[in-house]
Amino acid sequence: MDRIFSGVQPTGNLHLGNYLGAIRNWVSLQDRFECLFCVVDMHAITTWQEPAALAASTREVAAAMMAAGIDPGRHIIFNQSQVPGHAELAWIFNCVARMGWLNRMTQFKEKAGKNRENASVGLFAYPNLMAADILLYKGTHVPVGEDQKQHLELTRDIAQKFNNDFGVDFFPIVEPLIFGSATRVMSLRDGTAKMSKSDASDYSRINMTDDADAIARKIRKAKTDPHPLPASTDAFDGRPEAANLMGIFAALADTPVEDVCGRFAGQPFSTFKQELADLALATLAPMQDEMRRLMADPSHVDGVLRDGAARARGLAEPVLREVQDIVGFLRP
Ligand code: TYM
Numbered sequence: 213m214d215r216i217f218s219g220v221q222p223t224g225n226l227h228l229g230n231y232l233g234a235i236r237n238w239v240s241l242q243d244r245f246e247c248l249f250c251v252v253d254m255h256a257i258t259t260w261q262e263p264a265a266l267a268a269s270t271r272e273v274a275a276a277m278m279a280a281g282i283d284p285g286r287h288i289i290f291n292q293s294q295v296p297g298h299a300e301l302a303w304i305f306n307c308v309a310r311m312g313w314l315n316r317m318t319q320f321k322e323k324a325g326k327n328r329e330n331a332s333v334g335l336f337a338y339p340n341l342m343a344a345d346i347l348l349y350k351g352t353h354v355p356v357g358e359d360q361k362q363h364l365e366l367t368r369d370i371a372q373k374f375n376n377d378f379g380v381d382f383f384p385i386v387e388p389l390i391f392g393s394a395t396r397v398m399s400l401r402d403g404t405a406k407m408s409k410s411d412a413s414d415y416s417r418i419n420m421t422d423d424a425d426a427i428a429r430k431i432r433k434a435k436t437d438p439h440p441l442p443a444s445t446d447a448f449d450g451r452p453e454a455a456n457l458m459g460i461f462a463a464l465a466d467t468p469v470e471d472v473c474g475r476f477a478g479q480p481f482s483t484f485k486q487e488l489a490d491l492a493l494a495t496l497a498p499m500q501d502e503m504r505r506l507m508a509d510p511s512h513v514d515g516v517l518r519d520g521a522a523r524a525r526g527l528a529e530p531v532l533r534e535v536q537d538i539v540g541f542l543r544p
Contacts, residue, residue: 216241216389217351219250219292219342221409222269223261226276227417228492229407232394232463233357239281241355241389247287248349248524249277251517254292254299255341258334259323271513272503276420278516279502288527290520292345297528301344302337304539308374309340313366319359343367347383348528355389358396359406364388378538394463400434403452420500424493431489436481443477445469457481461488464495 218238220230238249251273256266270291277289292298314320317339324331334341342363346354347370354364364386371383399405399416407417415430422430435453442448448455458476461484462469476484506513536543 214245214352215349216245216247216353216355217250217346217349218248218355219252219255219345220273220277221256222251222253222266222273222291223256223259223409224265224269225409225414225417226269226273226420227397227407227409228420228460228496229357229394229397229417230409231276231280231420231496232392232397232460234355235277235280235282236463237355237389237392238277241353242281242283242287245353247282248351248527249282249287249289250345250524251277251289251291252342252345255338258332258338270517271510272421272507274513274517275503275506276499278506278513279499284516284520288520288523289516290524291517294517294521295348295524295528297348297525297532298341298344300532301348301535302341304535305340305343305347305370305374306337308377309343309366309370313369314339316362317366318362339363339366340370343370346386347371348531349524350384350531351386352384353387353389355391357394358390361388361390380538382534382538392463393459393469397460397463398452398456400430400456402435403454403456418492418496420496420503424497427492427496428489431485431492434485436485440478440480441476441484442473444473454481457484457488461491464488464491 216238218234220226220234238247241247251270253266253270274289274291278284282289314336320336320338323335343366346367356364368385371385374383375381397407399407399411400418401413401416411417415433418427418430434457437451437453439451441458442451442454458472459469462472465472533543
């Protein structure tokens with residue numbers, strides 16, 4: 213059975229990139245796959261998280277998944293820390309993956325910045341935990357945004373090396389699913405930088421919890437260039453802001469970017485931005501209402517997470533037992 217695994221970090225500021233690049237795509241996969249969607253709180257603490265904010269954000273991400281249309285009756289929504297197998301398998305993968313592989317990870321370089329000596333060991337080993345997340349359930353397909361591609365290549369390398377080292381055909385080689393017109397949503401302040409939870413400027417992103425005023429204001433203030441909008445995507449070269457805003461429009465409207473170019477060709481950004489703001493509001497408002505409704509009932513959200521973790525543990529346990537046998541851990 214093909215199985216989907218994907219995750220989101222509960223580090224606050226869930227944004228439009230997370231929604232359009234990942235969560236929204238998950239909704240469309242529910243009919244074809246058995247799915248696990250994970251709030252990766254153990255990944256979150258690779259950088260400092262204030263404990264109360266981490267717990268609140270964990271609920272919020274779970275609520276966002278449900279509000280977007282993930283059905284926790286048919287699929288599993290849970291938080292990573294509640295299934296101990298993630299940490300157990302990650303340790304084994306720490307011993308499979310090579311330092312050189314992790315040294316090449318661009319996300320570590322970006323996040324650690326100049327002060328590598330002061331980065332947590334967890335931040336360095338982060339991709340091994342991610343491989344464990346997926347392979348603990350023998351996940352076969354992983355829907356993510358463009359920025360996770362390198363981590364998934366590492367997941368494939370780890371699975372392959374484990375299989376080779378132990379002479380087994382045990383872990384599947386996962387397939388990344390990177391699709392839609394918003395695989396890399398860029399900052400509203402700089403069309404060459406990724407929209408990110410950690411950007412210091414709140415004007416760089418649309419948060420899933422932003423109200424109508426904030427969304428309209430951020431789009432109005434979004435960086436543009438002085439030219440009218442292009443007639444085709446061929447003219448996006450050297451115009452990253454136009455490419456980004458038109459890509460966001462296309463994703464929200466669920467139409468090809470070429471159609472958006474056709475519709476707005478030659479028009480000024482001001483007209484387009486008004487329409488983009490209206491569309492963003494119309495698309496996001498129902499989900500935001502549902503998120504607020506869910507957040508008003510934290511015990512319901514907690515119940516979904518608890519039930520999801522129990523089901524996830526049930527799937528993980530036989531895999532872990534087999535891994536222990538393969539590695540030679542005595543189970544007396
Ligand atoms: P995270 O929490 O940074 O992001 C969650 C998802 O959102 C996507 N995404 C974007 N897509 C388009 N444009 C953007 N600007 C943008 N920013 C984020 C990400 O690609 C991701 O799909 N390491 C992962 C979490 C994780 C995971 C996993 C994912 C942990 N274990 C196992 C898949 C499978 C992360 O930090 O995502």
